[in-house]
Amino acid sequence: MAVRMENGHGGQAVHDERIDPQANANLAVWLGLVALTFMSAVFVASNVYLRGWNPSKFTLNNRLLTDLPYWDTLLLIVSGVLVLVAAAFFAKDRWQAFNAVLALAVLSWVATALIQFRLMLWFAGYSQQIKTIDWPTSMIVFGLTFISAVLIAIAGWYASFANKAKVNAFFPVAMNVWLYTVMFGIVVLLMERVLTVGQFAAWCGLHA
């Protein structure tokens, strides 16, 4: 790669100091998300472990509440695939197809967020143990999906500009949040539904 010292292209000064603000933004967003991961993990583990509740207290005996998270996560994965498809069109500058897929994606993300919101309310009213573990984690997942939907709306708004510089800068960085949200949703499902919180508590060394 030829290193060029560009001092102004038609008044637009591009001074290349080998600093890539967008790569820094990607890393910064990811480090923030990593911090959120550790906060959530410590929060859940400490609540399960330090409170020392009997693992059987974490059992959910509600068909809807045990099944709906699976459907919700499936929809979340579909949402993730949609933004990846949008990213393929984004890389090829096919803006019309990009906007169409983004419109589908925003519907999917909003639907996921709404289901998550309803789940959050149901978990809050179930039992004290469920309220301590499932409620806060579903709150975090709802927050992430809601923020993702807002980020997609912003990306769609930027994509409507004739000058694509803003969407070019914004979309790759927002992609970190979308992919993280999908991963977080899958991990929460694995931790709370596939493995039960009770099994997790037993894994922490608590016995019935």
Added chain:
Amino acid sequence: MRLIAFALGLFAFVAVFLLVLRYTTHLSNVKKGRGKHPAAPTVPVSYDSPMTGEDL
């Protein structure tokens, strides 16, 4: 067993973190130098070139 599960989980977490970071960096870089500087000359001139327009 518990230690293996923990190590595997940590490894997967770091691996996915690096993969996504790589992907989004690629997504950023794919647009670099394309449409970002509309006023830029179509033939880039190296500062050490004899100004013939040839990219050395």
